Amino acid sequence: MEPGSMVSAVRSRRVLCGTEIGPALVVIREGKVHSILPGSSGSTGDDAGCEVLDVGDSLVMPGIVDCHVHVNEPGRSSWEGFWTATRAAAAGGVTTIVDMPLNSIPPTTTLDNLQDKMEAASGKCFVDTAFWGGVIPGNQLELKPMIQAGVAGFKCFLIHSGVEEFPHVTDKDLHTAMEQLQGTGSVLLFHAERDVPLLSEEDADPKDYSTFLNSRPDVMELEAIRTVTDLCLHYQVRCHIVHLSSAQPLELIQAARQAGAPLTVETTHHYLSLSAEHIPAGATQFKCCPPIRGAANQEKLWSALKDGHIDMVVSDHSPCTPDLKRLDTGDFTQAWGGISSLQFGLSLFWTSASKRGFTLPDVARFLCQSTARLCRLDNQKGSLVPGHDADLVIWDPEKEFELKEASIHHKHKLTPYMGLRLRGEVCATIVRGRLVYKRGSFSPLPLGKHLLLPQGKESLT
Structure with missing residues (x-):
């Protein structure tokens, strides 16, 4: 699955829901988390009626x-x-x-x-x-x-x-x-x-x-x-x-x-x-x-x-x-x-x-x-629950990497962390059900939206 693709479901042996981590299938519809089906057996793509992005043992969290x-x-x-x-x-x-x-x-x-x-x-x-x-x-x-x-x-x-x-x-x-x-x-x-x-x-x-x-x-x-x-x-x-x-x-x-x-x-x-x-x-x-x-x-x-x-x-x-x-x-x-x-x-x-x-x-x-x-976005962002935006980070908490200039995507590469060995590497990022980043590659077009809260009620423009 290439960056820019719409993701219908994500399966992992480690999905963080609330305070629990376990195998689950995260089903996504219209950019929202539709359901979270626990367990690895029985949670197939056919059952969910969708193509599945299987990320193995990588951690899936909000x-x-x-x-x-x-x-x-x-x-x-x-x-x-x-x-x-x-x-x-x-x-x-x-x-x-x-x-x-x-x-x-x-x-x-x-x-x-x-x-x-x-x-x-x-x-x-x-x-x-x-x-x-x-x-x-x-x-x-x-x-x-x-x-x-x-x-x-x-x-x-x-x-x-x-x-x-x-x-x-x-x-x-x-x-x-x-x-x-x-x-x-x-x-x-x-x-x-x-x-x-x-x-x-x-x-x-x-x-x-x-x-x-x-x-x-x-x-x-x-x-x-x-x-x-x-x-x-x-x-x-x-x-x-x-x-x-x-x-x-x-x-x-x-x-x-x-x-x-x-x-x-x-x-x-x-x-x-x-x-x-x-x-x-x-x-x-x-x-x-x-x-x-x-x-x-x-x-x-x-x-x-x-x-x-x-x-x-x-x-x-x-x-x-x-x-x-x-x-x-x-x-x-x-x-x-x-x-x-x-x-x-x-x-x-x-x-x-x-x-x-x-x-x-x-x-x-x-x-x-x-x-x-x-910032009053907690009814659509920040948690992996049905009804929230399907915003996911897929990462490997055990993987270590050295921070090198070539991997930095900020405009300028100047940072006090250069050369540090860090723990936890991001594999992929999904915003409202769209794969925007995967292992060094980005979606061809920017897919983000402006988040506005008129009179304290969240809406998108």
């Missing part, structure tokens, strides 16, 4: 929903674009991405800009794509029209975003935005760092990773999250902390949740896979904001994930052109902060998680179900 992806088109498609980003997603078993509102020009902060974004994405997406809107100073009257048009929710910064077109908000802006979002069911995402007074280190070497790390200490996240929890409790608007890097605010987050705050939190593959102690001098491909912290902090993040205090894991795929990484000078203070990992999130997560006692159902929970729930 396609990954990566709800934190910077595609950067329109305006900065030299950094990344929908064609390359969504091919990389498909190659990594990601069947849905949610595009962040900044780093594109214009940013997704008005209804008109949302239309520009969707036009730029049209005909270029190999996987299904939803869109976050943005909250910036003065755009509060654009929020409800964007909700009506179908954004998954909104993102704001409490510190300089890195690009001039997406300014950070003040406390006053936040109160205004929260008033607009009350009662809508929408969610506000926070880049949770705040500027705090720091002692300057005039003699610090800009090539030394510790120089950058010391410039973004844990207290910046702690103070920002203090603001978020207060707002969340006061307005009872759903709030979400993106890319938590520091374990220090976890206690604050838990207290707010216990007090009734509708608050969720994500961390990323790089915070769970990389540690400050192993970042070489001048290796600016490791720079991101908030920064990668130490190994002891990383283990606390893993513990929080296991205990349910962190809800999901995402890529925060944030590429740029190689020159902006300043590899020639190795200057961490001047390099763009962002890591490319959209294609390898499943393998990165499983490589580390499997060593810490996490199970395959945990993978689906953190990378599929919780992420779909955040």
Whole structure:
């Protein structure tokens, strides 16, 4: 069966349904999961009335929903674009991405800009794509029209975003935005760092990773999250902390949740896979904001994930052109902060998680179900159940591979994971019953759709 084909059924000796793994036949009709027939005997193609894609012992599970992806088109498609980003997603078993509102020009902060974004994405997406809107100073009257048009929710910064077109908000802006979002069911995402007074280190070497790390200490996240929890409790608007890097605010987050705050939190593959102690001098491909912290902090993040205090894991795929990484000078203070990992999130997560006692159902929970729930796509994405979209990743959790440049489908091949040996290789990806990726090959045409949620009700355009 070639990429681009419509798949009628998938059979495997390992199908993940809920928390159970066993032999089953997944029957697909009109792009939806029609039924899941357990057992290997008796579940033949003839019984199901369809041609079967038999994947043997490969694991079949829901396609990954990566709800934190910077595609950067329109305006900065030299950094990344929908064609390359969504091919990389498909190659990594990601069947849905949610595009962040900044780093594109214009940013997704008005209804008109949302239309520009969707036009730029049209005909270029190999996987299904939803869109976050943005909250910036003065755009509060654009929020409800964007909700009506179908954004998954909104993102704001409490510190300089890195690009001039997406300014950070003040406390006053936040109160205004929260008033607009009350009662809508929408969610506000926070880049949770705040500027705090720091002692300057005039003699610090800009090539030394510790120089950058010391410039973004844990207290910046702690103070920002203090603001978020207060707002969340006061307005009872759903709030979400993106890319938590520091374990220090976890206690604050838990207290707010216990007090009734509708608050969720994500961390990323790089915070769970990389540690400050192993970042070489001048290796600016490791720079991101908030920064990668130490190994002891990383283990606390893993513990929080296991205990349910962190809800999901995402890529925060944030590429740029190689020159902006300043590899020639190795200057961490001047390099763009962002890591490319959209294609390898499943393998990165499983490589580390499997060593810490996490199970395959945990993978689906953190990378599929919780992420779909955040952006209100959980009635069609993120779970392998009848009636949901037939979005599947077929992969080999035991297979190891070395990450090489030739296998990368992002626009730029710069990544801190180059040369790593990872566990868990994606064999094929199915989006709404269509085979979009199979062992290095893609469907001839992009088959993804835009996912819009007008007035909180999912629909496709």
